[in-house]
Amino acid sequence: MKVPDLVAAARAGDRRATARLISMLENGTAEAPEVARLVKGGDATIVGVTGSPGVGKSTLVSALIGAWREAGLRVGVLAVDPSSPFTGGAILGDRVRMADHALDPGVYIRSVATRGHLGGLAATTGAAVRLLEGLGFDVVIVETVGVGQAEVEIAALADTTLLLLAPGMGDGIQAVKAGVVEIADVYVVNKADRPGAEGTVRDLRALMSLVRREPGEWRQPICSTVASEAKGIDDLVAAIGKHRDWLAGGDHLAVKRRRRAAAEIRARVDAELRRRYAVPEALAEQVANGETDVASAVGRVLGDTA
Ligand SMILES: Nc1nc2c(ncn2[C@@H]2O[C@H](COP(=O)(O)OP(=O)(O)OP(=O)(O)O)[C@@H](O)[C@H]2O)c(=O)[nH]1
Numbered sequence: 001m002k003v004p005d006l007v008a009a010a011r012a013g014d015r016r017a018t019a020r021l022i023s024m025l026e027n028g029t030a031e032a033p034e035v036a037r038l039v040k041g042g043d044a045t046i047v048g049v050t051g052s053p054g055v056g057k058s059t060l061v062s063a064l065i066g067a068w069r070e071a072g073l074r075v076g077v078l079a080v081d082p083s084s085p086f087t088g089g090a091i092l093g094d095r096v097r098m099a100d101h102a103l104d105p106g107v108y109i110r111s112v113a114t115r116g117h118l119g120g121l122a123a124t125t126g127a128a129v130r131l132l133e134g135l136g137f138d139v140v141i142v143e144t145v146g147v148g149q150a151e152v153e154i155a156a157l158a159d160t161t162l163l164l165l166a167p168g169m170g171d172g173i174q175a176v177k178a179g180v181v182e183i184a185d186v187y188v189v190n191k192a193d194r195p196g197a198e199g200t201v202r203d204l205r206a207l208m209s210l211v212r213r214e215p216g217e218w219r220q221p222i223c224s225t226v227a228s229e230a231k232g233i234d235d236l237v238a239a240i241g242k243h244r245d246w247l248a249g250g251d252h253l254a255v256k257r258r259r260r261a262a263a264e265i266r267a268r269v270d271a272e273l274r275r276r277y278a279v280p281e282a283l284a285e286q287v288a289n290g291e292t293d294v295a296s297a298v299g300r301v302l303g304d305t306a
């Protein structure tokens with residue numbers, strides 16, 4: 001199938017066509033520029049979902065899909081595994097948890113492996129988000145496990161980032177230490193059926209009260225959920241909607257989107273520079289054994305391949 005036919009099929013809800021288009025972008029095939037040219041624009045709400053392993057992200061995503069589908073919205077999900085170059089075990093688990101929606105043509109779920117791809121996480125996931133938005137999805141959810149830099153990059157992609165915590169995991173305090181709280185727009189205390197959930201909410205509230213905010217600044221709400229029983233989901237959906245309204249009210253959304261585009265371009269430029277100005281093994285050897293110095297080597301890398 002030619003790219004324009006694939007695009008038409010994908011817009012009509014053909015998931016295999018959507019998958020092939022994303023693969024083209026991820027792998028940087030000859031068709032990739034045409035795909036990017038044909039599929040752009042759109043007006044999706046992009047929701048990042050992050051938190052420690054096992055906190056309930058995929059279960060929550062599945063519940064959110066249910067709520068948005070009931071509202072008649074088309075939902076795309078990218079489950080990112082930053083640690084693996086393959087779509088491995090953890091992602092298989094995600095698929096099982098979202099299996100309720102596997103046959104719904106209004107839902108598209110994909111696992112994204114980011115390591116080893118040109119431009120890394122920001123570039124590949126950014127391109128996939130952009131594609132789903134351009135294909136007419138109303139909501140694009142990006143799930144990523146909370147492992148430092150990766151989740152910060154994912155948050156940069158999203159309009160609204162949910163940070164999931166669960167009672168008894170010492171998550172609140174750890175998240176604060178790691179600076180992760182700064183990326184959250186909405187806190188979700190999941191597994192609210194477990195002992196200690198109220199304490200976790202209380203701790204979070206106390207922490208938040210220490211943060212000074214200017215008038216008009218966003219105050220992160222704290223939502224309690226039992227994702228496995230789809231409890232608390234309506235409140236969470238409302239909180240996400242409120243954040244979206246707040247973003248759209250000022251110029252926050254435009255700023256976020258511009259930053260996101262800049263980050264994506266940056267990642268691709270970096271990748272392209274690395275490709276063009278590769279460091280030859282022999283040159284590294286020469287610096288290592290003192291035959292030449294680093295500055296001269298830099299000159300040779302830049303000069304030789306310019
Ligand atoms: N008791 C309870 N269990 C839950 C809840 N939400 C999810 N779980 C369970 O927690 C486990 C992990 O859920 P996942 O949704 O896979 O968690 P995750 O954060 O996506 O995990 P990774 O993708 O591996 O990082 C599963 O056994 C879920 O059934 C909840 O609200 N209450």
Ligand SMILES: [Mg+2]
Pocket residue numbers: 057058059094143
């Ligand atoms: Mg998961």
